[in-house]
Structure formats: structure tokens, C-alpha cells
Amino acid sequence: MSCTTILVGKKASADGSVIIARNDDGGFEAKNLIVTKPAKQPRKYKTVISHLTIDLPDDPLQYTSAPNVNKKRGLWPAAGINSANVAMTATETVTSNPRVLSADPLVVYQPKKGRSGKEVPGGIGEEDLVTIVLPYAKTAREAVLRLGSLLEQYGTYEMNGIAFADRDEAWWLETIGGHHWIAHRVPDDRVVIMPNQFGLDEFDFRDAMGKKEYCMCSEDLKEFVEKNHLYTGQDGPFNPRLAFGSRSDSDHIYNTPRGWFMARYFLENTYKWDGENADFTPESNNIPWSFVPERKVTVQDIRYLLGSHYQGTPYDPYDATSPQSSRYRTIGVPNSDICGILQIRGYMPEKLQGVEWVSMGGSGFTCCFPFYAQVDELPPYLSKVTETVNTDTMYWQSRLIAVLTDAHYAGNISTDERYTSTVMNRGAQILREYDEKYQEKKDDKLLNEANKKIADMLKEESDKALGDLLKNSSLLMKIRYQRKR
Numbered sequence: 001m002s003c004t005t006i007l008v009g010k011k012a013s014a015d016g017s018v019i020i021a022r023n024d025d026g027g028f029e030a031k032n033l034i035v036t037k038p039a040k041q042p043r044k045y046k047t048v049i050s051h052l053t054i055d056l057p058d059d060p061l062q063y064t065s066a067p068n069v070n071k072k073r074g075l076w077p078a079a080g081i082n083s084a085n086v087a088m089t090a091t092e093t094v095t096s097n098p099r100v101l102s103a104d105p106l107v108v109y110q111p112k113k114g115r116s117g118k119e120v121p122g123g124i125g126e127e128d129l130v131t132i133v134l135p136y137a138k139t140a141r142e143a144v145l146r147l148g149s150l151l152e153q154y155g156t157y158e159m160n161g162i163a164f165a166d167r168d169e170a171w172w173l174e175t176i177g178g179h180h181w182i183a184h185r186v187p188d189d190r191v192v193i194m195p196n197q198f199g200l201d202e203f204d205f206r207d208a209m210g211k212k213e214y215c216m217c218s219e220d221l222k223e224f225v226e227k228n229h230l231y232t233g234q235d236g237p238f239n240p241r242l243a244f245g246s247r248s249d250s251d252h253i254y255n256t257p258r259g260w261f262m263a264r265y266f267l268e269n270t271y272k273w274d275g276e277n278a279d280f281t282p283e284s285n286n287i288p289w290s291f292v293p294e295r296k297v298t299v300q301d302i303r304y305l306l307g308s309h310y311q312g313t314p315y316d317p318y319d320a321t322s323p324q325s326s327r328y329r330t331i332g333v334p335n336s337d338i339c340g341i342l343q344i345r346g347y348m349p350e351k352l353q354g355v356e357w358v359s360m361g362g363s364g365f366t367c368c369f370p371f372y373a374q375v376d377e378l379p380p381y382l383s384k385v386t387e388t389v390n391t392d393t394m395y396w397q398s399r400l401i402a403v404l405t406d407a408h409y410a411g412n413i414s415t416d417e418r419y420t421s422t423v424m425n426r427g428a429q430i431l432r433e434y435d436e437k438y439q440e441k442k443d444d445k446l447l448n449e450a451n452k453k454i455a456d457m458l459k460e461e462s463d464k465a466l467g468d469l470l471k472n473s474s475l476l477m478k479i480r481y482q483r484k485r
Contacts, residue, residue, distance in 0.1 A: 004258055004331045005092045005194035006302050007163055007170045009186045010346065014296040018170050020163040021302045021341040022089040023331065023363050024078045030069040030395055031078065031338045031360060033382040035375060037062050041135055048074035050109045050122030050157055054150075060135035064356065064373050066338050069385050074127035079340035081354040081373035084138040085167060087342035090129040091160035094174055094198045095246035095255070103228040104177025107155030123155035123178065129162060140164035140171045144183045144216055147173060152218060155179045161194055167346030167353060174198060176244050180224055182217040190290040191266055191297060195258035195331075198245030201289045203238050247285050257282035257315065257328035262305050266293040274313075282315065282328055299341055299357050300424065303368045306339050307332040307359070318409045332364030334402065339363045350374070351444060352435055357427075360395040362402030365416045367423035369394075369458055370431050372447040379455035394455075397462040404469040408476045412469050419465035426457050 008019040024031075041060040046053050048071075061084055065077035079089040109122030124132065132150060137143035143164040155178040164171045170186040172194075184200055186192050192199070205222050208215035218224070225231055230243040260282040264273040271279035280287055309330040310316045317326040341357035354373035359366040360382075371378065385395045405416040434450035474480075 002196050002254070002329075003092045004196070004262075004306060005089070005161065005163060005192075006262065006305060007165075007172060007186050007192035007194075008297050008302070009170060009188040009190050010168065011188040012191050012293055012297055014298045015345065016347055018165045018167065018344045018346065019297070019299070019302065019341060020087055020089050020165045020170055021306060022079065022092060022163065022339070023306050023333075023336045024066070024338045024340065025333055025335050026068075026076060026078075026337040027335045029076065029337045030385050030387055031066045032069055032385045032395075033064065033066050033356075033358065033360075033371075033378050035062065035064050035377050036135070037376070038135075042131075045128070045132055047122075047124065047128050048072070049125060049127050050107075051119060052109075052121040052124065052154060054124075054128075054132060054154070056132060057136055061138075063130075063134050064378075065130055065134070066340065066358075069387055075131055076127050077130035078338055079342060079356075080130055080134055081342055081344070081356060082134050082137070083374065085344055085350065085353045085373075086134065086137050086140055086143055087165040087344055087354065088130055088134045088137075088143060088163065089340055089342060090133075090162045091126040092162070092194050093126075093196055094159045094161045094194075095196065095248070095251065096159045096177070096198060096244060097246050099228065099230050100177045100244050103224070103230070104179055106157050106159075107178045108157045122157045124150060125156055125158050126160060129160075137164075140166040140169045144171050144173055148181050148183070148216065148218065151175060151181050152179055159198070161199060165342060165344050167344050172199070174200060174240075174244070176218075176221070176224075180218045180221055182221060182240055182244070183215070185214045187214070187290060189292050191293050192290045193259055193262040193266075193287075194289075195255045195262070197251055197255045197259070198241055199289045200240040201286075203240050205238060241289070251285075252283035253327070254329045256284060256287060257310075258331050259287040260284065261308065261310055261313070261331065263287050263291065265301070265305055266297070267291060269294060299343060299368075302341050303339070303357065303359070303424070305331060306341075307363045307365070309364060330364070334362045334364070334406070336363035337361065339366075339368070341368070348435070349439060351447065352438055355431065359398065361398040365402040365405040365413075365420070366398040367401075367420045367458070367461070369423055369427045369454055371451045371454055372434075374444075375447045375451060377448070379452050381455040381459055391463070391466065394458055394462065397466060401462065401465055401469060404466075404473050408473050411476055412472050415465065415468050415472060419461060423458065423461050426461070427454055430454050430457065
């Protein structure tokens with residue numbers, strides 16, 4: 001699995017929101033957007049991949065999520081916001097190294113061998129995390145501590161990074177080996193970028209073992225590092241990336257270029273990014289995990305980056321003139337199942353705080369639309385996706401629009417850009433309209449009404465875009481013939 005994550009502190013965003021966002025690059029899995037009510041939340045949860053059974057508390061909160069339509073491999077809920085306006089996105093697959101994985105091996109499922117053998121369950125993983133954490137946290141900090149305790153108890157079979165947010169804080173947690181973990185609060189004035197590598201590049205053990213203002217971790221993490229000689233840094237502050245991360249050739253093709261492009265976007269004038277004597281290149285190992293952006297960050301900025309493909313650089317795969325085209329793994333990719341930008345607007349009344357901006361299927365050329373999270377259900381256009389390709393749901397229309405845009409990029413990109421811009425503009429207008437209506441009338445039914453209006457708008461604009469793109473692409477087919485006199 002592979003994904004890309006961006007986190008924004010409340011003083012770094014344009015409107016004071018806390019924002020966590022991620023491309024879920026799961027691999028062509030159809031997704032539904034749903035609301036799970038407390039009565040529907042399981043009290044005994046069974047994992048599919050690791051054959052593990054977990055008892056869950058009896059007091060879950062309602063929450064949104066984006067599970068797979070096909071449940072053969074589990075739920076994979078991706079991201080959501082609960083009724084306490086705590087947001088979670090899980091997970092960003094991260095890298096590690098043999099020093100870590102030999103000292104604390106991953107907890108992998110072991111099937112029964114022979115008649116007398118016993119099945120050994122594995123740990124928890126991306127399939128499970130939203131379901132077993134998000135409904136039980138009333139703050140982002142509580143969510144970190146709950147996941148940390150579950151990792152210590154059950155272990156994990158994979159290396160992951162997980163983001164949490166509430167109206168005041170964003171937190172980033174990374175797993176270390178099978179049972180250890182480390183977490184850092186995103187400073188309010190900073191942006192965090194994560195391109196599938198172990199990310200944290202600073203950590204204060206004194207704070208983690210004391211006040212826990214910005215840092216938390218497994219209680220024995222410092223001893224674990226020292227005992228197993230994990231740290232390779234010299235004197236100075238502890239850099240977790242050097243202890244727990246990787247510095248491989250594959251990182252320089254797959255991971256660091258994405259970090260370079262995102263940091264370049266936010267810090268265009270702060271550093272030199274191109275040419276000789278650049279401060280950072282696409283293959284730099286030390287691109288910062290967090291930084292103060294040159295200007296306040298918007299949802300539109302995040303959406304642009306999470307659908308990007310190195311525009312304006314020699315590495316753009318759509319630049320046929322560049323010999324370096326397609327050299328690096330892009331951020332927007334066709335195997336992205338859903339892009340979730342979770343916005344907690346602390347300045348709004350509670351029912352209006354949680355807003356999810358979503359792109360479904362193939363993030364490079366799909367539209368981004370909002371919906372209110374504090375509702376009882378979501379419109380069928382978003383929540384009734386099937387495995388059969390059709391034009392009745394947003395997921396499949398997005399996939400079709402993305403494929404047609406890519407197939408004839410030069411001829412179709414203008415149509416796609418008009419479509420995605422129109423949807424985001426109209427979605428923001430509807431959000432503004434119903435923000436005002438709700439604050440005037442305090443009627444929860446208005447939020448369902450707003451989501452339906454957004455879904456109807458999506459269907460209208462997607463039908464039009466799909467028709468235009470199909471016509472454009474048909475006119476570019478090789479078997480097309482025009483008789484000349």
C-alpha cells in the first residue's frame with residue numbers, strides 16, 4: 001500500500017481550521033461513504049487479515065468512514081469524523097529498517113500447521129484501525145493514547161503512520177516494529193508532509209515522559225532505542241527518522257520526490273529547489289517533516305497537491321518533451337481509491353465543525369466536494385456504490401472521468417479542469433449557504449438537506465463532464481476518418 005498525507009495546524013490554515021488529509025492509494029477498491037451509528041458498531045471485532053478478535057467498549061460514538069464495497073479483505077474504512085468532531089485518517093504506509101524489525105518483529109498471522117498445530121493470530125493493521133479507535137475518542141490526544149495501547153497489547157503486522165485531529169490539535173503517530181509507537185503533535189503554525197517514509201525528524205523524550213505537550217510514545221521507547229543501538233545520529237536533538245526510518249535507493253524514486261514537490265509548493269521562496277546548488281532535490285533524505293508555510297494553507301492547496309503529478313517540473317509524466325518525464329512516482333495516481341481532506345472548523349458551532357472534502361477514485365483528475373459529517377446518513381450517490389461499474393454513483397463516475405482525461409490528456413485536461421473547478425466552487429457555495437442557514441435556524445435536518453443538494457450538484461456536473469470527455473475522446477479515436485476533397 002502507498003499513500004500521501006498532509007497535516008495543517010490551526011494557525012497555518014487560512015480559516016483557523018485543523019486539517020488532516022490523505023490519498024488512500026489502496027488499489028482500485030470501490031469505496032462507500034457511510035455513517036455508522038452506535039447501535040451498528042460491533043462489540044466484538046474480528047479482523048480478516050490477521051484472524052484476531054478484539055472486544056470493543058460498549059459506548060461508541062457515531063462516525064463517518066469510507067469502507068471497501070467488497071469486504072473479503074476487511075473493512076478498510078480509510079478516514080472519518082466522529083460525533084465529538086475528532087477526525088482520523090489511517091493509514092500512511094511508512095518505511096523502516098532491519099535494525100528495528102529484528103529487535104521488535106512485526107506480528108504476522110501464522111496459519112495452523114498440521115493436525116496438532118495451532119493458529120496464531122496476527123496484530124492490527126490498516127484494515128482495522130479506524131473501526132477500533134475513532135468511535136472511542138473525544139479528543140485527538142485520546143485517540144493517540146487508545147491506538148498506542150492497542151499496539152502495545154496486540155501488536156501490528158505493518159509499519160504505518162496515522163493522523164488525528166480535533167478543533168485544537170493535530171497529531172501524527174508512527175508505528176515502530178511490532179509493538180512500539182511514537183507520536184508528535186503538529187505545531188499550530190506548521191504544515192506536515194508525509195510521502196510513505198518514516199517522517200518524524202525531531203522528538204523530545206523529556207516531554208514524552210513528562211508533560212506530553214507535544215510528544216508521546218511507548219513507555220519503554222528510549223530504552224528500546226538504547227538497548228538495540230538503533231540511533232545513528234550524532235550529538236544534538238533526537239531524530240526518529242535516523243533511528244526508525246530508511247535511506248534506500250527506492251526511497252529516491254518512490255518517496256522523497258513527493259516530499260520535495262509538496263515542500264517546494266509551500267516554501268517556494270524559502271529554499272532553492274532546482275538546478276545546481278539546490279537546497280533540496282527530489283532525492284534529498286532530509287526534507288523537513290514539518291515547517292511554517294510561506295502563506296496560509298487552504299483546502300484548495302491540499303487538493304491540488306494530492307492530485308498532482310509534478311506539474312511545472314521536468315518530471316511531469318504528461319510532458320512528452322522532457323527526458324526525465326515519469327522518472328518519479330507521482331502523488332496523484334490511478335490506484336487512489338479515495339482522497340479525504342478532513343477539516344475541523346473550531347470557530348463554528350459543534351454541528352458545523354466537521355466537514356469532509358472528498359475525491360473518489362483516481363485522485364489525479366477527480367473533483368473534490370464537501371459534506372457535513374454530523375448527519376444520520378449520506379446520499380445514495382455517495383453511499384450506495386456497488387462493484388459493478390455504472391454512472392449512478394460518484395465513485396464510478398470519477399473513475400470514468402479520470403481515465404478519459406488521462407487517455408487524451410492534451411485534448412481533455414481543459415474540460416476536466418473546468419469540471420473540477422466548478423464542483424469545488426459550487427460545493428463551497430452550498431457549504432457557505434447552509435452554514436448561515438443552520439446558524440440562523442439550528443435545525444439538524446438542514447445538514448442532510450445540504451448534503452443532498454451537494455450530491456445532486458455532483459451528479460449534474462459529473463454527467464455533463466463525462467459526456468463532454470466521451471465526445472472529445474471519441475473524436476480522437478484512431479479509426480476516425482474524415483474524407484478530404
